[in-house]
Amino acid sequence: MKKILTTPIKDEDLLDLNIGDIVYLTGRLVTCRDVAHRRLIEQGRSLPVELKGGAIFHAGPIVRQDENGEFEMVSIGPTTSMRMEKFEKAFIKETGVKLVIGKGGMGPETAEGCAEYKAVHAVFPGGCAVLAATKVEEIEGAEWQDLGMPETMWINRVKEFGPLIISIDTKGNNLFEENKKRFNARRGPITEKIKAQVGFIS
């Protein structure tokens, strides 16, 4: 059965989730990337969107506006989450955001933040931007449009947005860190086996 999170997300909704679990999101999803993080954390400006119990998406979408001024989501793929590592722990603390979605893993500070303030980081599959756009029912608002299309905070109403693979859980476990260890442990014996067969210089 599909596990669906609905905004506003409560701590209890997240406590049972483990890294590797797959969830979907219904409710409000706000795009938030480099500059929005920087404005809140470095410049101390307050965000134009309430994020308590909310979900953010590290993404720079392509949005179309029709003659009536209505926005349409064309394409919304995740961008590399690691770029936000510097800010994310403080961001979680300041905003009370519960679900951070992006591409690839995040580092130890975000994991600390997730454990301390009960939040999770999840991965949406990279390169699946059109699929993601089809899960956006409506764009409800657009804040900080002065930042240009990719950096604007797009407020989306989404339905069963996913799959979202939990990469950091509320215990602070980090899926990508564990995978890295696993790949490195396997690597030695594999390369030795190959090297034994490529001694072409004699």
Added chain:
Amino acid sequence: MVDNAAVQDMTDVMTKFTAYIGKRLPTDVKSKLAELRGNEKNEMANVIYDSMAENQDAADKLNRPSCQDTGVIQYFVSVGSKFPLLGELEAILRDATLGATKLGPLRHNAVEAFDEKNTGSNTGSRIPWLDWEIMPGEDSATIEVYMAGGGCTLPGASTVLMPGQGYEGVVDFVFDVITSRGVNACPPLLVGVGVSTAAETAARLSKKAILRSVGSHHPNPKAAKMETLLEEGLNELGIGPQGLTGSSSVMGVNIESSARHPSTIGVAVSTGCWAHRRGRIKFNSDLTYEILSHEGVVL
């Protein structure tokens, strides 16, 4: 005398073809992804493969670029010395990039170096990037279009080894690149390896290697064996789609090589992501054309 109508014709075709490849994956990549999806044992990985397939269907139906990062446009040209528009090709491909940017629409991905301004047109100094090979006496032109996305370009690396490090050193280099940075480049990857004399010659060959079909092999049996060994070895790591673990890691490993200086082994790696957007088109001298990379295309 330049035939303006012919220039316009070829520009139109290349504009449409450049926009097209952002929307639909080439036949070899599509069937390899289907094969990997079929062999996948890991449940999470299967969900991701399903999403990829759903995404491509949605892109097709809605006629939109399948990944928002439509990359920097690169053209790899193999042109006959007697191709009638040889001298016009550079301008044609530049105009095709401009046109495709509007038609796609493609994301604006050309930032002028040092000025650090996005040109907003996907063109700039030396962009679209052109790579030339001249075929003496021939009168056709085969053009490979490639969308070099940010994520899949990032792992690219090149170095020069000492002969003492041997092909064993090449193995280490490939594994270093893939396990450290390849993981974030939207695997399963098509890995291109250049084995050559210098850093830049190896780098160019590694890129040419990912333009070769998935499943094709180097003509030298030892090189072909090394392709297979690397492919099997990387798959054993179990990187899986999106680096989240799975039954495989790569769509394949393609090696291209040249002769080298006795004292050097230039080696380089380029990676193509699962959304490996490239297309091959062949023009005859009368400008009739054939699309070689995608089945059943109508431009």
